Amino acid sequence: MDPAVVDLSRLQFALTALYHFLFVPLTLGLSFMLVIMESVYVMTKRPIWRTTTRFWGTLFGINFVLGVATGLTMEFQFGMNWSYYSHYVGDIFGAPLAIEGLMAFFLEATFVGLMFFGWDKLRPVTHLLVTFLVALGTNLSALWILVANGWMQNPVGAAFNPDTLRMEVTDFRAVLFNPVAQAKFVHTVSAGYTIAAVFVLGVSAFYLLKGRYVSVAKRSLTVAAAFGLASSLSVVVLGDESGYALTDNQKMKLAALEAMWETEPAPAGLTAFGIPDLKARKTHDEIKIPYVLGLIATRSLDRPVAGIFELVAQAETRIESGVVAYDALETLKADPRNLAARGVFETHRRDLGYALLLKRHVADPRTADKALIQKTAWDTVPNVPVMFWSFRIMAGIGFLMIAMFATAFVLVTLRRHNTRWFLMLAVAAIPLPWISTELGWVLAEVGRQPWAVEGVLPTFLAPSSLSVGQILTSIVVFTLLYGALAVVEVGLILRTIKKGPFAEQEAFPSGAPGRPGAAPAGEAVA
Structure with a gap:
């Protein structure tokens, strides 16, 4: 495979995935915030909550459409740009995606129309149930997508079949x-x-700074403060659980994001700051926080954390074992009834993927010498500086979010919604969590390299047989198309925010009694 084709295929998928993930998390969160707001409306029967829910629901709808459109494009890429990947592991990877379409996508697609157009046709409790089902659908969709992605990170419940030369499901549970x-x-x-x-x-803070839609803005700010504090705390706690999962399943990723070249003896310390040096294979000017890495990675103070040098040595051993598996597999291709070769293959089968890493350098892994195996073992190390800094920026933003939401919760509890310095901070902070989540995906996907499926299929073997020109053309088309969609998305959102929560009432005379979602006196458009 031409290295340029591999790199451009990765670039294209990275661009579409990162673009798609601009919309997905907002959909996930807004859906349940709508459930909370509408629940308050159903319980209190106060029209202002109905107006608040419908306003944020409009923004949810704009974002939802773009998320669906960009997600469909990504799924087509598996067959068009990553055909060998689809052939090799499609039996496993395709199942969660199919279930996502049948269960989650159809659920949210069925009820999202009722949510938007059923306000005056459904009873309040029924409409609340519809809103909840939309939220459930969006989150179930994320579940099945992440089951598929999680298998790429840790390929359990599947095995290579030497007769079909493909990976197959052995335990879907x-x-x-x-x-x-x-x-x-x-x-x-x-x-x-x-x-x-x-x-x-941030949007509520903007309204309060401008003195507009104050009643809706205060209520929205209150919901966001409580929901955001719980969510931001969960991100850190559950991120710790993700770190623990790396210890058993992706040790190289953990070592790379810590720029930890040597094995860290217990109790392992977390590197708060350092300057990774790829040439010297060391990290300069380290500032460590004692015990923290040991607690996160091993849940103990007496277990060491493996470093890059140790893990490269293990990779070298697995490559050598994989070459034995590869040789036995070639024998089985010629003579499927060769029981001796099958026995050798079964003994070394878990390392077959490591032998495939050698195909970057030689056509037949069995011809590789010791020096080439040692060189290839270092291919298992992802980009350490990218991993190191992505993690620290992501984590720093995460802790900043906790501080901001804790401050917001205190202020709304004290009914100091109009604290100007905080409102300005809230508006300025809007882009930060998006930056953090995008860096999180960089950690997940760059950290898995050089694997498309960890330990099973190298990335350079996974793409389709395309030309550089074909991929460049598609990248340009995607960039122009997605750029235009981004302009439309942002324009629609800004226009909706500018019109405000009471835009639905423009068809009614000012002050007309009984108009839908009418606000009490003093709560109309400023």
């Missing part, structure tokens, strides 16, 4: 309850809830 997938799901949805809370907090 193990795939579903994969610890990496479950940790990624709860961490990702919590991040989505935080993004939605920051969005609602």
Whole structure:
């Protein structure tokens, strides 16, 4: 495979995935915030809560459409740009995606229309149930996508079949309850809830700074403060669980994001700051926080954490074992009844993927010498500086979000909604959680390299047989199309925010009694 084709295929998927994930987390979080707001309306029967729910529901709808459109494009890429990946592991990876379409996507697609157009046709309690089902659908959709992605990070419940030369499911329950997938799901949805809370907090703060739609803004700010504090705390707690999952399943990723070249003896300390040096293979000017890494990674103070050098040595051993498996597999291709070769393959089969890493350098892994195996073992190390700084920026923003929401919760509890310095901070902070979540995906996907599926299929073997020109053309088309969609998305959101929560009442005379969602006196448009 031409290295340029591999790199461009990765770039294209990265661009579409990161763009898609601009919309997904906001959808995840806003859906349940709508449930909370509408629940208050159903319980209190106060029209202002109905107006508040419908306003944020409009913004949810705009974002929902873009999320669906960009998600469909991504799924087509598996067959078009990553055909060998789809052939090799499609039996496992395709199942969660199919269930996501049948269960989650159809659920949210069925009820989202009722949510938007059923306000005056359904009873309040029934409409609340519809809103909840939309929220449930969006979050179930994320669950199945992350089950698929979690399997790529930790391929449990599947095995390579030497007769079909493909990976096949052996235990779907193990795939579903994969610890990496479950940790990624709860961490990702919590991040989505935080993004939605920051969005609602920031827009509400903007209204309060301008003195507009004050009643809706104060109520929205209150909901966002409580929801955001719980969500941001969950992100950190569940992120810790993700770190623990790395210890057993992706040790190299953990070592890379810590820029930990040597094995860290117990109790392992967390590097708060350092300057990773790839050439020297060391980290300069380290500032460590004692005990923290040991507690996160091993839940103990007496277990060491493996460093990059140790893990590269283990990779070298696994490559050598994988070459034995590869040789036995080639024998089985010629003679499927060769029991001796099958026995050798069964003994070394778990390392077959490591032998495939050699195909970057030689056509036949069996021809590789010791020096090439040692060189290839270092290919298992992801980009350490990218991992190191992505993690620290992501974590720093996470703790900043906790501080901001804690402050917001205190202020709304004291009914000091108009604290100007905080309102300005809330508006300025709107982009931060998006930056954090995008860096989280960089950690997840760059940290898995050089694997498309950890320990099973190298990324450079996974793409389709496309030309550089074809991929460049599609990247340009995607960039122009997604750029135009981004302009439309942002324009619609800004226009909706500018029109405000009472835009639905423009068709009624000012002050007309009985108009839908009418606000009490003094709560109309400023």
